Amino acid sequence: NAGVMQNPRHLVRRRGQEARLRCSPMKGHSHVYWYRQLPEEGLKFMVYLQKENIIDESGMPKERFSAEFPKEGPSILRIQQVVRGDSAAYFCASSDSYNQPQHFGDGTRLSIL
C-alpha cells in the first residue's frame, strides 16, 4: 500500500528557473491538495484539485504558480521564474473523497540559489 509519493525530495534551482514538483496520490484517491511550509511557519493551503479540475485555488499566488492533475499521471505544481522567497517545503496530500482525512507525502524541499 504505497502512500502519497512526491518527487523529487529535494530540488535546487537558480533564480529565474522553473521548478516542477510531482505528486502521485494514494491508490484510489482522486482528491489532491498542495500545501507550502515556510521556515518557522505552519502549513498554508495552496490548491485543491480533482482529476482534471481545480476546485479551490484560493491559496495560490496570483503569478508564477500553477497546478494541474491530469486524467493520467501525477499532479504537478509548477513554479515559473523562481525567486528566493519560494524556498520552502511543499507538501502534497490526497483523500479518497470530499471531507475525508488527508494523507500527506514526505514533501519536496525547494531551495533557490
Added chain:
Amino acid sequence: AQSVTQLDSQVPVFEEAPVELRCNYSSSVSVYLFWYVQYPNQGLQLLLKYLSGSTLVKGINGFEAEFNKSQTSFHLRKPSVHISDTAEYFCAVSTYGGATNKLIFGTGTLLAVQP
C-alpha cells in the same frame, strides 16, 4: 474564515510525564478537527480526527483529544510520553459541508521529550 491557534510553540517535558498540547479554533460554521505529527524531514502523519459523535477521540501512539465546542478547543493529551514522541504537532480544521476541503493549520507545537 477559520483560524487555529496553538498557544505554545514549544513544550519541554520529561519522559514518562503527562503532556497536553493546546489548540483553539475560530469558526462561524461547524468544523472537522485534526491533529497531525511531523517528524524531522518527513511529511505529516494523522494522529486523530474529530468528525462527529463522542467528543473524546482516541488516536494512534496513545494520544487522545477532547473536543469542547463551548470553549472552541481541541487539546491533545498523552498520559505518559516517550523520547520517540519528540516531534512537531499541528492542529488543523476543515469546514464541515463547505465547498472546499482545505485544512487550516496552526503554527505547530514542538514537543521536546527529555530523558
